[in-house]
Every structure is written in structure tokens, then in C-alpha cells.
Amino acid sequence: MTTAKLPVNLTDAQIAELGRELDAIREEVMASRGERDRKYILRLIKTQRSMAVLGRIIIYLSLFLLPAWGHALAGWWPCLLVMGVGTLMLGLAKILENMEIAHNVLHGQWDWMKDPEVQSNTWEWDTMSPSDRWMQSHNVVHHTWTNVVGKDLDVGYGIMRVTPLQKWHPMYLFQSLYFVLLMLFFEEGVALHEQAIDDHLKGKKTLREVLPTLKHIGRKVRGQVIKDYVMWPGAALLVAVPLSFVVPQSPWLVFALVAGANFIANIIRNIWTFTIIFCGHFPAGSHNFTVEQVEGETRAHWYLRQMLGSCNIRGGRLFHILSGNLSHQIEHHLYPDMCSNRYPEVAPRVKALAARYGIPYNEGSLARQFGTTTWKIFRLSFPGGGTDPGSRQPA
Amino acid sequence: MAPAPAMPPPERPARSPWHWLTTVTDMFAFPLRTSHYVELVNPLWSTHKLQARVEAVWDETRDARTVTLRPGLNWRGHRAGQHVRVGVPVEGKHYTRTYTISSPPERDDGCFTITVKAIDGGRISHHIVRNLKVGDYLPVGLPQGDFYLPDAQPVLPLFITAGSGITPAMSMLRSLIAQQRLPDTVHLHYAPHRFDVVFGKELEQLAAKHERYNLLMQFTRDIDEVPDAAQAGAGYFSAAQLAASCPDWREREVYACGPPALLAALTEHFEEAGRGAHLHIERFRAEFARVPVDAVGGRVRFAKSSAEVEADSNTSLLRVAEDAGMNPPHGCRMGICHTCNTTLLSGCVRDLRNGAVINEVGATVQTCVCAAAGDCELDL
Numbered sequence: 055m056t057t058a059k060l061p062v063n064l065t066d067a068q069i070a071e072l073g074r075e076l077d078a079i080r081e082e083v084m085a086s087r088g089e090r091d092r093k094y095i096l097r098l099i100k101t102q103r104s105m106a107v108l109g110r111i112i113i114y115l116s117l118f119l120l121p122a123w124g125h126a127l128a129g130w131w132p133c134l135l136v137m138g139v140g141t142l143m144l145g146l147a148k149i150l151e152n153m154e155i156a157h158n159v160l161h162g163q164w165d166w167m168k169d170p171e172v173q174s175n176t177w178e179w180d181t182m183s184p185s186d187r188w189m190q191s192h193n194v195v196h197h198t199w200t201n202v203v204g205k206d207l208d209v210g211y212g213i214m215r216v217t218p219l220q221k222w223h224p225m226y227l228f229q230s231l232y233f234v235l236l237m238l239f240f241e242e243g244v245a246l247h248e249q250a251i252d253d254h255l256k257g258k259k260t261l262r263e264v265l266p267t268l269k270h271i272g273r274k275v276r277g278q279v280i281k282d283y284v285m286w287p288g289a290a291l292l293v294a295v296p297l298s299f300v301v302p303q304s305p306w307l308v309f310a311l312v313a314g315a316n317f318i319a320n321i322i323r324n325i326w327t328f329t330i331i332f333c334g335h336f337p338a339g340s341h342n343f344t345v346e347q348v349e350g351e352t353r354a355h356w357y358l359r360q361m362l363g364s365c366n367i368r369g370g371r372l373f374h375i376l377s378g379n380l381s382h383q384i385e386h387h388l389y390p391d392m393c394s395n396r397y398p399e400v401a402p403r404v405k406a407l408a409a410r411y412g413i414p415y416n417e418g419s420l421a422r423q424f425g426t427t428t429w430k431i432f433r434l435s436f437p438g439g440g441t442d443p444g445s446r447q448p449a
Numbered sequence: 450m451a452p453a454p455a456m457p458p459p460e461r462p463a464r465s466p467w468h469w470l471t472t473v474t475d476m477f478a479f480p481l482r483t484s485h486y487v488e489l490v491n492p493l494w495s496t497h498k499l500q501a502r503v504e505a506v507w508d509e510t511r512d513a514r515t516v517t518l519r520p521g522l523n524w525r526g527h528r529a530g531q532h533v534r535v536g537v538p539v540e541g542k543h544y545t546r547t548y549t550i551s552s553p554p555e556r557d558d559g560c561f562t563i564t565v566k567a568i569d570g571g572r573i574s575h576h577i578v579r580n581l582k583v584g585d586y587l588p589v590g591l592p593q594g595d596f597y598l599p600d601a602q603p604v605l606p607l608f609i610t611a612g613s614g615i616t617p618a619m620s621m622l623r624s625l626i627a628q629q630r631l632p633d634t635v636h637l638h639y640a641p642h643r644f645d646v647v648f649g650k651e652l653e654q655l656a657a658k659h660e661r662y663n664l665l666m667q668f669t670r671d672i673d674e675v676p677d678a679a680q681a682g683a684g685y686f687s688a689a690q691l692a693a694s695c696p697d698w699r700e701r702e703v704y705a706c707g708p709p710a711l712l713a714a715l716t717e718h719f720e721e722a723g724r725g726a727h728l729h730i731e732r733f734r735a736e737f738a739r740v741p742v743d744a745v746g747g748r749v750r751f752a753k754s755s756a757e758v759e760a761d762s763n764t765s766l767l768r769v770a771e772d773a774g775m776n777p778p779h780g781c782r783m784g785i786c787h788t789c790n791t792t793l794l795s796g797c798v799r800d801l802r803n804g805a806v807i808n809e810v811g812a813t814v815q816t817c818v819c820a821a822a823g824d825c826e827l828d829l
Contacts, residue, residue, distance in 0.1 A: 077802075081803055087541055088540045088541040089538075089540055089541045090541070091541055092538060092541035092542075100489065103481075103485065103486060103489055104489055107486055107489070161787070162786075162787030162790070165787060165790065165813055166541075166542065167538075167541055167542055167543055168542055168543040168544070168812070168813065169538075169543045170498070170536075170543070170588070171498065174787050174790070175787075175790060178480035178481075179480065180480065189786075189788065190780075190788075193780060193781070193785070193786035193787065193788065194780035194781055194786045194788055197781065197785055197786060198780070198781040198783070198785070198786065274480070277476075277479040277480060278479065278480075280476055280479065281476060281477060281478075281479045284476075285476045285477045286477060289477075353783065356783070390785045390786070391784075391785055391787060
């Protein structure tokens with residue numbers, strides 16, 4: 055009996071039936087994709103790109119409010135206020151790009167449109183991790199082996215203990231600190247979260263073997279750094295140098311302000327994406343599994359494991375879009391290649407199905423999900439921590 | 450003695466100031482290109498892809514429409530008779546079709562036209578003829594094809610066209626007239642009825658105005674009479690008909706475009722007469738492979754690996770490739786991660802999850818969940 059391996063009171067036949075029902079929902083939604091969905095993603099991409107440019111332009115414009123100009127509106131407060139608006143807009147644009155657009159495009163959710171511009175194999179996103187490397191660690195490893203300790207690198211990202219199933223190690227004592235650092239530098243963390251680096255650190259591969267991959271990541275990181283910390287601030291600097299003969303203002307301060315605004319926009323994006331992503335599989339009540347539990351599992355068992363291991367966040371329409379619809383993490387894990395704008399309509403059906411089969415459907419407010427995640431990370435930095443729901447035997 | 454270099458060093462493409470400028474501005478737009486943002490202002494200014502704006506639509510007949518397109522910056526002029534690939538979004542999906550340019554290259558407002566006939570069961574052509582609106586943007590390719598009149602030697606052309614096969618001939622005629630060097634021309638055109646003739650009015654006016662342009666129309670159906678067995682096919686191409694309408698066909702260069710049956714008959718006739726080299730043909734390309742009725746697998750060709758193996762209808766193409774000793778990209782093996790995506794070059798495959806048949810050239814195939822449905826060729 056394979057049923058006993060997963061902590062639910064369902065027979066194999068019932069699980070197979072659940073699988074068929076979930077397949078039916080998938081087929082129905084996939085067949086109904088059309089012009090409406092295409093308009094949604096194309097409009098979103100246009101909005102996002104316009105916001106990114108506008109944000110950067112507003113940051114530039116705020117420089118004309120520096121106190122050295124001496125006109126009526128000039129002053130530090132108006133300058134920083136306007137710069138703050140531009141920074142926030144740039145941060146939001148980066149959030150939209152990473153979450154609702156790129157994450158989902160890279161899942162192949164929009165490949166069905168056959169639009170050469172919106173394809174998973176050509177899209178490159180606005181973050182330090184190169185698309186193809188991320189697709190390997192995320193689409194293949196994480197989505198196939200979701201929450202399986204020892205297989206899914208996203209269980210603790212190799213530096214944290216997020217389930218009692220992971221053996222305690224003194225290294226985890228400081229994981230609350232890693233938690234905060236990873237939140238601030240999530241972009242860099244994702245770029246380094248890489249099977250090849252893991253293999254090298256564990257001695258499975260030599261440096262020479264992983265060098266091409268590291269170079270590939272390095273090129274992407276260089277491009278991002280040059281854009282945000284050389285080109286955009288540098289262009290402001292070039293304009294500021296001749297102006298500094300008229301306006302008594304150090305051009306280097308101008309450079310630093312623009313670079314600082316870009317840095318903060320990146321941090322805003324990092325904190326937000328980190329928060330949403332950590333609410334996906336770590337809140338209280340989510341299940342983790344051992345390799346033995348998933349041996350020989352069918353597609354229906356895989357569906358069940360996705361439902362047990364993922365957590366949703368409640369929120370409004372704008373919240374769902376800004377979270378890249380990862381607030382519908384359960385639906386995303388059941389149907390990773392279904393276009394994300396359809397998750398809201400699928401969610402009630404999946405929830406009803408879960409209720410009918412008596413499967414827990416982990417859903418809560420952002421405060422609940424992130425609060426319990428934070429507590430869990432703190433608690434599990436010490437030994438013990440009870441048992442994981444996923445390892446319990448059904449009653 | 451120093452060994453002579455086996456190969457000359459590869460020549461670098463010319464680096465224009467424009468190239469240097471965009472290299473610098475692209476660093477502001479990384480990982481996108483400057484063009485992705487320029488496109489927000491005007492889609493025709495983008496350089497990473499070529500788009501065209503629909504400037505006007507004109508219904509030629511009840512089921513044929515001429516679409517005037519204004520192409521973007523990277524467009525280059527065409528030669529009369531060439532075709533262009535046009536991307537059309539229908540129900541959210543992007544399809545690519547090839548259409549002949551019907552306007553002459555001499556047109557000087559920067560636009561070109563395509564003339565599309567709605568074919569039975571053709572979703573894309575129906576969309577263009579019925580739903581396309583002024584102001585829509587369509588991705589387009591560059592003009593292609595070797596079906597055009599030679600520049601150098603003057604030829605006596607004989608155009609044989611049928612239905613929407615008129616378009617390349619129309620572009621050639623308009624071009625010759627615009628250049629004021631129209632030679633002695635015979636044009637044999639087939640259509641079901643007089644009112645089905647695309648460009649019918651314009652052709653008749655040309656025939657009236659230009660003495661050297663001889664237009665002969667053949668109507669394959671008569672509107673008043675019920676077609677009977679004896680009459681059916683009377684209007685279609687035959688050797689006797691050609692001899693009657695154009696006695697000097699042996700001295701002419703023939704440019705033909707139309708349905709496969711006409712082209713087959715023409716090829717046979719001209720080959721027999723030893724004039725095969727003087728027959729130039731433009732075919733409508735088949736975009737779909739025929740779906741085999743009872744597909745039980747077939748021969749799978751992996752184009753890049755140049756391997757060819759037999760496959761049944763239940764084994765995934767990924768497995769077939771691996772059994773053939775290849776190691777194509779793959780991930781989850783259950784159809785969720787899209788690592789194994791590849792392109793269908795020809796033939797037919799079946800999605801094992803829902804039985805859907807994929808038979809369009811250029812469609813994406815997930816090899817881990819698709820199996821052969823008849824012979825097929827993959828870009829692996």
C-alpha cells in the first residue's frame with residue numbers, strides 16, 4: 055500500500071479519483087485559454103516596462119529639486135520625496151517583472167500563445183540569476199520534488215532548517231540572521247542558489263567543472279550591476295559635471311543619489327519577493343516528505359503532495375498580481391504551466407475538492423503565513439521542534 | 450616556413466556608429482534591449498522585431514481582402530512576386546502564414562499590400578478577411594522567394610493564375626507598368642465566376658488601356674446552369690485550351706501560381722513539351738500535415754542528430770530519442786517543466802495527456818508527453 059506513506063485517510067482508488075478530477079479542471083481551463091489571456095499578459099508587460107522607465111525618469115527629475123538649485127521648490131525634502139516616488143515605482147516595476155511576468159513566463163505558462171516575444175526559452179529576467187539556471191533549479195528540481203527533504207533544494211535553501219525532518223546542526227543556530235540577510239539580498243541569494251555551487255561545496259565537482267556555469271552567472275550579474283550602478287547613475291553624473299559650474303553641487307553626490315535610489319528599489323523588490331516566496335511552503339501546517347514517502351508515486355499522488363506542501367495567502371486582486379499569483383501557491387503547484395491569471399478562478403474549485411476529500415487546504419492572511427514562517431525559522435534553529443505534519447501516520 | 454593559415458580569419462561585420470550607440474543604450478535596458486522600450490512609444494520603431502501596422506483594409510470580392518501594411522524601420526523593399534511571412538494572433542494564439550505581396554515595389558508611401566482569400570476551414574485567412582482592423586499591429590518577416598521577373602533580359606511573359614494565385618502576377622504587372630516597360634504579355638486567369646475574380650475591375654481596365662496586355666479569363670463554373678458531368682471540368686486547364694488562347698506559348702516564359710491541381714497539370718504539360726525550364730511556379734505552402742486516420746506510430750526523424758527510428762503511438766518521443774542513443778534536454782518527465790520543448794519540423798505528434806494532435810509546422814512539442822502519430826520530424 056502506498057497510501058500509508060502520505061498522512062491522509064484516503065485509499066489509492068480515492069487518490070486516483072482525486073487525480074482525475076484535478077486533471078479535468080486542468081483540461082477545462084487549458085482549453086479555454088484565448089484572446090482575453092493574451093491581452094492580459096501583453097498589457098501587463100507594457101505597463102511594467104512603462105513603469106520602469108517612468109520610475110527612472112522621476113528619479114532623474116527629482117535631482118532638479120536639489121537644494122543647490124536655489125529655486126522656490128528646491129530643498130532636501132521635496133527632492134527626496136519625489137525621488138522616493140520614483141524609487142517605489144521602479145521597485146514595483148521590478149516586482150511585477152520578477153513575479154507576475156518572468157516567473158510565470160519561465161514556467162512556460164504563456165508558451166501556448168506561440169508569441170516569439172513571450173517564450174520560456176528566450177525570456178531573460180531583471181534579476182541576477184540567469185533564466186536558464188533558475189529554470190533548472192526551480193521548474194525541474196523544486197516543482198518535481200516539492201518539499202522532499204534531501205531532494206528539493208528549496209527546503210531551507212541549503213542554509214536553513216525549516217522542518218523537523220532536517221537533522222539539526224550547529225550552523226542552524228544563526229539561521230534567524232541568515233533569514234534577515236536573505237530577505238535583504240534575496241536577488242543575490244537566488245543567483246547563488248545553484249546546484250553546481252552546491253555540488254562544488256560538497257566536493258562532488260571540481261572548480262574547473264563548475265567554472266562555465268559560474269562564468270555564465272557572472273555575466274548576468276555584471277549586466278545587472280552595470281545597469282543599476284554604472285549606466286543610470288553615470289548618465290546623471292555626465293550631465294551633472296558641466297552643470298556643476300553653474301549650480302554648486304558635487305556631481306558625485308548626484309551619482310550616489312541615483313545609485314542609492316536604484317539600490318533601494320532592488321531592496322524593495324527583494325523584501326517583497328522573499329516575503330511572498332517564504333509564505334509558499336514554510337508556514338505552520340505545511341507538510342514535508344522523505345524520499346521513501348514519494349517512491350513510486352503516481353501523478354495523482356504527486357498532486358496530493360503538492361496540495362499538502364503548499365500554502366495560499368488571502369488578498370485582493372492587486373495583491374495577487376503583485377505576488378505573481380504565488381498567493382495561489384497550491385494552484386500554482388498543481389498546474390505550474392497554467393497561465394497565472396486563471397489561478398483565482400481555479401482556487402475555489404480546488405478548495406472545494408480538498409474539503410470533499412478531507413485534505414488540508416492551507417490558506418491564511420499574509421500576517422498569519424509570514425508570522426508562522428518567521429516563528430518556525432526561529433524555533434527550528436534550536437534542536438527538536440516536534441514532528442513534521444508530513445511524517446505523521448494517518449489515524 | 451610558416452604554415453599558411455588554412456582559413457582566412459572570419460570577417461567581422463561592419464561596426465556602424467549606430468551599432469556602437471545601441472550597444473551603449475542597451476546597457477541601460479539590460480537584460481532587454483533599448484528597442485523594447487522604444488517600442489512602447491511606437492511599435493514601428495522597434496529593431497528587435499519587425500512589425501507592421503494595418504493602414505487600410507479593402508474588400509476585393511465577397512471573400513478576399515487587400516490589407517495595406519506599413520512596415521517598421523528594418524523593412525527592406527521587395528521584388529515583385531515575392532512573399533512575406535505574417536504573424537496573426539487568433540484566439541490568443543500566434544500563427545504564421547505566408548502571403549504574396551500584391552503591391553509593386555515602386556509604391557512610394559512606404560506601405561505594401563497583401564491580398565488574402567478566406568479559404569474553407571482556414572481560421573487564419575478568415576480572421577484576416579473578417580476581423581482584422583485598421584490600427585492592429587502584426588509581426589512580419591522580410592520579403593522572400595525567387596518567384597520574380599528577371600531584371601536583365603526582356604522576356605515575353607505568360608501568366609497562368611487561378612484564384613488568389615493572381616497576387617504575384619498582379620504585383621509583377623503593376624511593377625512593369627509603373628516602370629513603363631510592359632512587354633507583350635498574355636495572362637490566363639481562372640476563377641469560379643466573374644464576380645470571384647480578385648482585382649477583376651483593375652485587370653479589365655489594364656487590358657483596355659494597355660494594348661500589349663492580353664487578358665483571358667476562364668470561368669470554371671456557370672452561374673445559370675446546373676453543372677452536369679459533361680460540363681464539369683470544361684473550364685479547367687487543358688492543352689487544347691492553352692493552344693487556342695495563347696498560340697505562341699512555346700516562345701514565352703511562363704509564370705504560374707494557383708492550386709496544386711493546376712500546377713501539376715501545367716508541370717506535366719510543359720515537361721512533355723520540353724519547356725520545363727521555362728515554367729516558373731509559385732506554390733501555396735502547406736502549413737499543416739494531414740492527420741493520419743488510424744495513427745499507430747511511425748518513423749521519427751531527429752533533424753539535428755540526423756537519426757531516424759521507428760516509434761509506436763504510446764512511447765514518449767523523449768524515450769524514443771533516448772532509446773536511439775540521444776540525450777535530449779529533459780526535466781520532470783511529466784509535462785510540467787517545459788525543459789524538453791522542441792519544434793515540430795514536419796508530420797504529426799499526439800499529446801499523450803489529452804490525445805490532442807499537433808500537426809502544425811513550427812509548433813512546440815513537449816517530447817516527454819508526446820508520441821508519434823504517423824511520421825514526424827523534430828528539431829532535436
